[in-house]
Amino acid sequence: MADFFFSAPAGTHAHRKEDQMLKQLNPSELVISPFDILDKSWALLVAGVEHPNPMTVSWGGFGTLWNKPVVTLYVRPTRYTWQLLEEHPEFTLNVMPARFHGALNYCGSHSGRHINKWEKAGLTPQESTTIAVPRVAGAALSFECRTLAFQDFDPGRFLQPGVEGNYPQKDYHRIYWGETLAIWIDDAFTPGQE
Numbered sequence: 001m002a003d004f005f006f007s008a009p010a011g012t013h014a015h016r017k018e019d020q021m022l023k024q025l026n027p028s029e030l031v032i033s034p035f036d037i038l039d040k041s042w043a044l045l046v047a048g049v050e051h052p053n054p055m056t057v058s059w060g061g062f063g064t065l066w067n068k069p070v071v072t073l074y075v076r077p078t079r080y081t082w083q084l085l086e087e088h089p090e091f092t093l094n095v096m097p098a099r100f101h102g103a104l105n106y107c108g109s110h111s112g113r114h115i116n117k118w119e120k121a122g123l124t125p126q127e128s129t130t131i132a133v134p135r136v137a138g139a140a141l142s143f144e145c146r147t148l149a150f151q152d153f154d155p156g157r158f159l160q161p162g163v164e165g166n167y168p169q170k171d172y173h174r175i176y177w178g179e180t181l182a183i184w185i186d187d188a189f190t191p192g193q194e
């Protein structure tokens with residue numbers, strides 16, 4: 001798994017959870033490599049309140065929409081996570097240190113529809129500060145988000161022939177835009193570590 005692709009400037013708040021020193025950042029303080037952070041490190045998307053579920057993602061983005069700091073997700077309708085995002089308009093996105101690679105592999109190859117992926121992957125939910133959906137304990141970087149809108153891909157608007165090749169099952173992604181309500185970063189991690 002890749003190194004970390006962000007730096008950690010001075011934050012506004014800090015607290016210790018278990019053995020982690022977490023610091024809250026304003027969105028404008030966060031420095032990441034947007035093309036690498038998900039593609040190379042992967043992340044755990046958590047959705048659901050009564051039975052939250054972690055799912056591995058590597059496609060997504062970070063930017064500004066409607067004057068808000070927004071996280072963008074792409075989730076296929078075949079995922080249990082898709083159903084959970086339909087039921088409750090909040091999610092967390094959690095970039096994990098390299099030692100969690102096995103857990104990320106597990107959560108990216110097993111559905112939580114009938115199993116508890118937290119237990120199976122050795123993960124622990126951690127209460128969020130602004131939303132009902134938990135973060136993942138041990139995350140190097142977490143986003144707490146409120147879903148603002150969604151939209152399904154229209155294959156009739158794919159302009160390059162290669163794009164359709166991502167959908168042999170015709171399970172076109174649903175795009176979710178989430179307003180970032182809180183960002184938590186592990187003080188111990190700096191770029192190039194691990």
Ligand SMILES: Cc1cc2nc3c(=O)[nH]c(=O)nc-3n(C[C@H](O)[C@H](O)[C@H](O)COP(=O)(O)O)c2cc1C
Binds near residue numbers: 055056078107110
């Ligand atoms: C590295 C990696 C990245 C993935 N990225 C995505 C993604 O961005 N969107 C998506 O819908 N599925 C993605 N997946 C597939 C889901 O993680 C996988 O189907 C998972 O088992 C779904 O879990 P769920 O049914 O509990 O939601 C990815 C899988 C891996 C291994």
